[in-house]
Amino acid sequence: VEAGDAARIDALMEPLHAADIADLFEQIGSQDRAALLSLWSRGIDGEILSELGDSIREEVIEALPVEVLTEAVRELDSDDVVDLLEDLEEPQQERILGALEESDRAAVEQSLTYPEYSAGRLMQREVVTAPEDWTVGDAIDFLRTAEELPDQFYHVILVDPRWHPVGYVTLGKLLSSRRSVQLRDISEDSFRAIEVFDEEGDVAYAFNQYHLISAPVVDGDGRLVGVITIDDAMAVLDEEHEEDVLRLAGVGEESAISDGVIDTVRQRAPWLLVNLFTANIAALVISLFSHTIEALVALAVLMPIVASMGGNAGTQSLTVAVRALATKDLTSSNAGRVVRREAMVGAINGVLFALIMGMVGYLAFGSWVLGGVLGAAMVINLVVAALSGILVPLTLDRFDLDPALASGTFVTTMTDVVGFFVFLGLATVILL
Template identity: 50%
Template sequence: MTADADTRHTKPEADAGIRDEDGRLLASFVEGVAEAIGANDTARVRELAGDLHESDVGDLIETLQADDRPKLIELLGVHFDFTALTEVDQTVRTQLLEELPPETVAEGVRDIDSDDAVYILEDLDEADRAAILAQLPALDRVALTRSLDYPEESAGRRMQTEFVAAPPFWTVGHTIDYLADAEGLPETFYEIFVVDPAHKLLGSVPLDRLLRTRRSTQISDILEEDPRTIRATDDQEDAARVFERYNLVSAAVVDDGGRLVGVLMVDDIVDVIEEEADEDLRALGGVTGDEEISDTVFYTAKSRIPWLLINLCTAVFSASVIGLFEATIEQMVALAVLMPIVASMGGNAGTQTMTVAVRALATRDIGGHNARRLVGRETLVGLANGVILAALIGCAASAWFGNLQLGAIIATAMVVNLVCAGLFGILIPLGLDRLKADPAVASGVFLTTVTDTVGFFSFLGLATWWFGLGLGA
């Protein structure tokens, strides 16, 4: 797979007038493109969209009506950069690729980096993917097939197979001359990889070191013998963590035999970090990681209903706790007014702790060395916040209903619930992680159940006990 010269990046004058001050595409610009598409005005479409950056083209594709998207690609012809398809939602990309002829897609992916080509093809059905791959030259087809054979969300899926490798006996001068004359080199690279005849990685030479060394020096004399490497089967999130930890801009990807098979670039890792953060954020709300705003109503409803059903069951359980104190609530209506406050504050406090815990688990900042300390810290934080809030709500409830004892009861329940919120806000994610379940997805439902149940039970239970003894007003 070859990389063309960089003609994708937008000139400043080409960007002018297509976005508003908030960064959204102007409606007038989108309408102009849609009108040109409707009139089959190739010249006008290319004038408006032919020189845009792939990110702008991606936004344009998502904004256009579904019927206009394939027509845009058809009218742009050779001016359409298929890298733009990496900038659109998965649903839009898949639907668009299914409507385009396999020959058109194959021609487009030939001219982009292999990692982008894999990203575009990986979500297609096996038959559609095979039809596109069949149109590619043998070498390109083999390279893409090998990358697609790696597990989903692995480094092998994110790496690009274009890289610069040299034998250790080359001199600096030979290497520089090769870089100046060779065709088909990667569009962007930061280091030269040094390999043996079996293509096993021996080390790497950063470009700045190469250019600062005399031409007669052998590559083997200036290579870094132990560069940071990533296995092709490693999870992409683990690869991103390596980049973050060691401030890398690129890293060699090797197979199980230590042979060089590709390279990961920092721009790929930025995409991975964004994807993983987006997935965790959605999971905290019980939304599947692959849901997009372009998905259909049916698909969206189907993907959300499982956790809503679980939440319904836990809500019924929490409500049953209230039912245990029905007689108490009938005798004192103020309890019905105040009890949601205790449960709500516990839920909010627990969510704060849970969010910190889930994020720390995702970044591997929580382990056996500090888990106990963090559990203790969050419990004490819950106690401190509980005391402060208890004083406020206790005074407010006493003044509201003219009953000091009721204020003391809700204050005590508030402290109990916030301590439990801090404790279980970290214990639930830790427990789910230990059970190999995704804490981001499941923690919220279970934590809400705990804080609601404890909040209702502590408040109503204390009220029943206190006023049931005849000590109340």
């Protein structure tokens, strides 16, 4: 296709959804991307730009003719323009702001004054409102004659004279009620307002927890300033999950499969450096027992088993705890019970695997004492693993840090150090 046949490309791209076109741009190599862009730049619209990942988006905007860019951003709702802008460099931001109409530009600039990752960045400013004392008939007449309505809206928000939202009515209820019915009599119970400075993670949680479809956003004085819809909340939920998973694995949370080699090295190397440091601590512990190992090489063979089991069990507890903190299923009211449960689980699994490994130790090296030392180290390390798996994220959370961040490294360092120390220490005392 990259033989320069612009008409065929048009025909092929025409039926595709903007999100799929964006995926296509992300999946092809950078040379193909440049070729496709030069042939097909006028096909790029605002929706496609919205769907692109950050690094590719910058590349594409760089390459677009001004008139295409102008048309592309003018068709978007204000929240999508903000989303497009916030990750771009200064000069590109200027280009896009310059392409907007005056009123839209003011709205977007206003949104950009809210902190990143706040509800203010997420909301769209186009809202459909009605005075709280209107009837269904009033609202329907108003909607039919309104000049410009947002692309997507699901509720009519009722406001009092001071522009405070007091309830909302679903369009379904509006359509199925008689014209004389008061709007306030058919408003929804699920109504709840979001504050403009709320964190976007909390907004996504509220949508998921209370099954919201849209929610009004209010400023510090309780006045309506915008509305957030569920598709934006779903996107945030998706991003937050992604962040958690990547942080747990010690990968920069912004990393994507389409990043280049150098970016990827830059994202991952710092975490490997942290790991190198902690691995050296574990090595230091081992070096304390050099003489013991010299006397009994079997210990060097068996010690990674104790450490590995501890690391695994710790990661299990940790992952469950991080998830439960994210979904607010783990709170200060049940933390004590969960910690006790983890300790119990660690002890039971510890005894279970101590028995198995005790047997293996005996069969492989013919020594019941060695098997016993291995088993005892296993029990202790699995209890430590379970406790650190739950206490590390709880502590981070208590200090308002992200419980997923770096806790994996903490926990495995703990289990490595304890595993090596207890196993080699017990062996030194008992076997030598």
